[in-house]
Amino acid sequence: KLPESEVKRIIATAQRIRENYDCLVVVGIGGSYLGARAAIEAINGLYSKDNFEIIFLGNTLSSTYTKQVLDYLENKKFAVNVISKSGTTTEPAIAFRLCKELLIKKYHEKAAERIFATTDAKKGALRNLATQEGYETFVVPDDIGGRYSWFTAVGLLPIACAGIDIDALMKGSYDAMNDCVNNGYDSNDAMKYANMRNLLYKTKQIEILVNFEPRLAYISEWWKQLYGESEGKDHKGLFPASLVYSTDLHSMGQYVQEGKGLMFETVLNVLNPEENLILRKEAEDLDQLNYLDQTKMDSVAKKAMQGTILAHVDGGVPNLVLEVEEMDAYHLGYLLYFFMFACGVSGYMLGVNPFNQPGVEAYKKNMFALLDKPGYEEESKAIRAKL
Ligand code: PA5
Numbered sequence: 001k002l003p004e005s006e007v008k009r010i011i012a013t014a015q016r017i018r019e020n021y022d023c024l025v026v027v028g029i030g031g032s033y034l035g036a037r038a039a040i041e042a043i044n045g046l047y048s049k050d051n052f053e054i055i056f057l058g059n060t061l062s063s064t065y066t067k068q069v070l071d072y073l074e075n076k077k078f079a080v081n082v083i084s085k086s087g088t089t090t091e092p093a094i095a096f097r098l099c100k101e102l103l104i105k106k107y108h109e110k111a112a113e114r115i116f117a118t119t120d121a122k123k124g125a126l127r128n129l130a131t132q133e134g135y136e137t138f139v140v141p142d143d144i145g146g147r148y149s150w151f152t153a154v155g156l157l158p159i160a161c162a163g164i165d166i167d168a169l170m171k172g173s174y175d176a177m178n179d180c181v182n183n184g185y186d187s188n189d190a191m192k193y194a195n196m197r198n199l200l201y202k203t204k205q206i207e208i209l210v211n212f213e214p215r216l217a218y219i220s221e222w223w224k225q226l227y228g229e230s231e232g233k234d235h236k237g238l239f240p241a242s243l244v245y246s247t248d249l250h251s252m253g254q255y256v257q258e259g260k261g262l263m264f265e266t267v268l269n270v271l272n273p274e275e276n277l278i279l280r281k282e283a284e285d286l287d288q289l290n291y292l293d294q295t296k297m298d299s300v301a302k303k304a305m306q307g308t309i310l311a312h313v314d315g316g317v318p319n320l321v322l323e324v325e326e327m328d329a330y331h332l333g334y335l336l337y338f339f340m341f342a343c344g345v346s347g348y349m350l351g352v353n354p355f356n357q358p359g360v361e362a363y364k365k366n367m368f369a370l371l372d373k374p375g376y377e378e379e380s381k382a383i384r385a386k387l
Pocket of ligand 1: 029031088
């Protein structure tokens with residue numbers, strides 16, 4: 001459990017950032033940004049009414065994307081939260097260097113006041129830089145891997161900066177933890193989900209996380225990292241994929257229905273949507289929708305969901321349904337913890353260590369060798385020979 005004093009400091013810092021700036025640039029990659037982005041988009045939506053903006057950077061080496069963000073920031077009052085557990089990841093390090101340049105150009109010696117670093121307590125380049133430059137810092141606990149770290153300052157500071165109630169989020173998580181740890185199998189949904197995944201793994205190779213809410217797309221991105229990095233090792237593991245319906249029914253629906261049959265679906269069903277528009281009849285029924293007079297839009301969505309599940313099951317695609325009461329901070333906290341607990345159980349059932357990610361290093365070694373990074377001289381020679 002995060003110490004109360006740390007939660008208070010995160011809330012106070014977020015308040016200060018919201019009062020003094022127009023936006024926060026969150027610089028991080030993988031587990032150092034996906035949880036925050038998932039929570040912020042799920043709660044605030046894609047066109048938030050909140051005036052305070054959160055911008056994500058450092059998750060790509062695209063120079064074009066980075067330059068566009070930096071141009072956009074030119075006339076904004078912004079702060080930066082640079083997040084890296086190792087403190088040495090190349091993508092966020094490059095983005096942060098560029099952001100810092102812009103801050104220094106705009107604010108000179110006052111630039112450091114606008115930088116908040118979340119990193120290891122003692123080691124890594126970012127920790128050294130933060131100490132040297134005097135940034136305010138938050139700690140990524142040593143024993144928590146990136147994909148499990150959204151409930152530390154890694155996720156909570158950006159989430160609080162987005163105006164979201166992190167106390168409610170944490171309460172949801174603690175309640176989920178109690179249920180996951182204390183409930184017997186019959187009333188333990190996380191255990192059941194882990195078990196179903198492993199049963200289905202006997203005949204299927206892909207799990208698709210499906211939702212009908214565009215604002216949940218990044219929950220799927222976070223979930224893909226969670227399950228992909230936790231289980232994809234020793235040549236084992238379901239491939240975690242995701243689709244957002246209805247749009248993907250009109251692109252990937254054909255494959256799911258009649259393709260090679262490699263997958264099952266896990267449907268995330270939000271029972272009570274935040275908004276529920278009512279359709280009304282028109283004097284002339286030119287678009288032939290008058291039969292839906294007084295129908296709530298979400299009930300059309302729910303029929304689409306039921307129709308899809310029935311069709312896909314008929315097509316040989318098993319479906320699991322996860323029901324979430326509503327998409328508020330409490331229920332989101334519950335859901336994210338549920339997925340993490342289930343992932344640990346599922347990984348152990350599969351016979352892998354769900355808490356390491358040795359495979360992520362392979363591309364980095366090649367990249368450093370190709371970039372002639374000092375210390376990689378031997379690898380550089382070997383990789384050039386291969387090329
Ligand atoms: O789950 C993980 O450990 C990874 O996805 C990391 O979060 C990601 O590689 C970023 O690492 P770091 O926070 O050290 O920059």
